[in-house]
Amino acid sequence: MSRTDLHDRIQAHARLRAAQGRQRRRRIVSRRDGVQVELDGRWLTGFCSNDYLGLASQFEVAAAVQDAAAREGAGSTASHLVCGHHALHEQLEREMAEWLGVPRALLFGSGFAANLAVQQALLTEEEDVCVQDRLNHASLIDATRLAGCRLRRYPHLDAEGAMRQLRSASGGAAMLATDSVFSMDGDSAPLRALALVARSEQALLYVDDAHGIGVVGEHGRGSVADAGLGVHDVPLQLVTLGKALGGYGALVAGDAELIEHLAGNARPYIYTTALPPAQAAASLAALRLARRGDWRRERLRELIALFREGAGRLGLELMASNTPIQPVLCGGDVVASAMSAALEEAGFLVGAIRPPTVPEGRSRLRVTLSALHTPQQVQALVVAIADARDRAAAAGASPA
Numbered sequence: 001m002s003r004t005d006l007h008d009r010i011q012a013h014a015r016l017r018a019a020q021g022r023q024r025r026r027r028i029v030s031r032r033d034g035v036q037v038e039l040d041g042r043w044l045t046g047f048c049s050n051d052y053l054g055l056a057s058q059f060e061v062a063a064a065v066q067d068a069a070a071r072e073g074a075g076s077t078a079s080h081l082v083c084g085h086h087a088l089h090e091q092l093e094r095e096m097a098e099w100l101g102v103p104r105a106l107l108f109g110s111g112f113a114a115n116l117a118v119q120q121a122l123l124t125e126e127e128d129v130c131v132q133d134r135l136n137h138a139s140l141i142d143a144t145r146l147a148g149c150r151l152r153r154y155p156h157l158d159a160e161g162a163m164r165q166l167r168s169a170s171g172g173a174a175m176l177a178t179d180s181v182f183s184m185d186g187d188s189a190p191l192r193a194l195a196l197v198a199r200s201e202q203a204l205l206y207v208d209d210a211h212g213i214g215v216v217g218e219h220g221r222g223s224v225a226d227a228g229l230g231v232h233d234v235p236l237q238l239v240t241l242g243k244a245l246g247g248y249g250a251l252v253a254g255d256a257e258l259i260e261h262l263a264g265n266a267r268p269y270i271y272t273t274a275l276p277p278a279q280a281a282a283s284l285a286a287l288r289l290a291r292r293g294d295w296r297r298e299r300l301r302e303l304i305a306l307f308r309e310g311a312g313r314l315g316l317e318l319m320a321s322n323t324p325i326q327p328v329l330c331g332g333d334v335v336a337s338a339m340s341a342a343l344e345e346a347g348f349l350v351g352a353i354r355p356p357t358v359p360e361g362r363s364r365l366r367v368t369l370s371a372l373h374t375p376q377q378v379q380a381l382v383v384a385i386a387d388a389r390d391r392a393a394a395a396g397a398s399p400a
């Protein structure tokens, strides 16, 4: 019997991607200064990072890494359960739980790993079910595959759809999982309605607040607190450290008994090296700045309003988002790529998001705003996007 050759397979896949113009390529950033990034020797104004509060380059955050690394070294040397659990990790877990107003929090190497861990450790039977929003993050979908239980998806933001899916999948334990702020759309899940559904269907509501923490809610406490929900409604939530908090890693926060179970049973927690303590020190500094960073959130709100108003005036197609994620719909992926390239020529770095990350015909420029942007930069970006659109339209209209 002849086997499939893996090189043949991936070459065919690469040819298909190339024919569709959908290769993914990495760009090399040689230097970074706030929202400015140097790419291929040219400085561009970036509108594509998740550094919403501008904390990644904040002096106190970078100084905390240096100080902790000077004392504790570069790595944690082991997993948490062996001898890698450092006082800085413990302190970060305690302060995060306190900020969120929940009993406990558990630190993970990344949000992706944390999402895998939660489902793998809790949904252990084949008859269990995880009901998810159709546009949830890839890590939540993959988590259900890893857990090996049933996966049911409902239409985007549709709490009644979630109810129907839960009702049609009876037996076993159930989890209702949703992004709070959707990473490619910027819109927000109806958390209060989902909490009612979860309660009536006896499902555990799990909220992935990767893009909400630090940005949404009073003092930046995130989407769950902003919805007026507590640990009884949302027994577990994910907050990441790599977005508004400017660092790396993630925490799962909530009910003490569930958290204790994760710490003792989740394979993506047990069998991996703990984050460097210096990274935890950076996140502690960032957390404290985010908590008292109302002025950063205020500034962000002003920039979001400015962007939406300007984009609306120039007829750009926006999405229903009041978060720093402000996608501009382009339609086809060729147009999105052409617009991204034109923006780069004009001095702006904005990513084009294309299928399979988003559905066919829904390619977009994923514009993200940061408290570090100036109103002038945002206004200039809006004008440049409209120019790029007009140029792409003219190129599309002319015979090839």
Ligand SMILES: *Cc1c(COP(=O)(O)O)cnc(C)c1O
Residues within 6 Å of the ligand: 110, 111, 112, 113, 115, 137, 139, 179, 183, 208, 210, 211, 240, 241, 242, 249, 250
């Ligand atoms: C980025 C992201 C993750 C993964 O977090 P990392 O810490 O980057 O691994 C999980 N969920 C959502 C919704 C995200 O946007």
